[in-house]
Amino acid sequence: MAAHRIVCCEQTNCTTSGHIVAVGVGSDPSRASGRWTVHEVWNAIDRGEVFFTSDSAGRIALVRKYNCPCGKGSLKTAADASRENNLDNLRICHFPAA
Secondary structure (H helix, E strand, O other), X not given: OOEEEEEEEEEEEOOOOEEEEEEEEOOXXXXXXXXXXXXXXXXXXXXXXXXXXXXXXXXXXXXXXEEOOOOOEEEEEOOOOOOOOOHHHOEEOOOOOO
């Protein structure tokens, strides 16, 4: 089973709130080595792959699929005692334009 550390997020607004549309993964929290759309993450989770975030103390939060109230698929971190490892609190991804 593959595990992927999410180090940054891309968000967009919808009618009720912002939601995750893509994430950057990698071992270096200051630089993502790859970009995954929410759709790709959902498919990987369905195959048994694991996505997680980590804070500066090394605490891990698992990432799960989430249906945004606006009707689009998104992602959420499982609740834990650290706000630092929440997806909404990760840095914004900056990928080169295609």
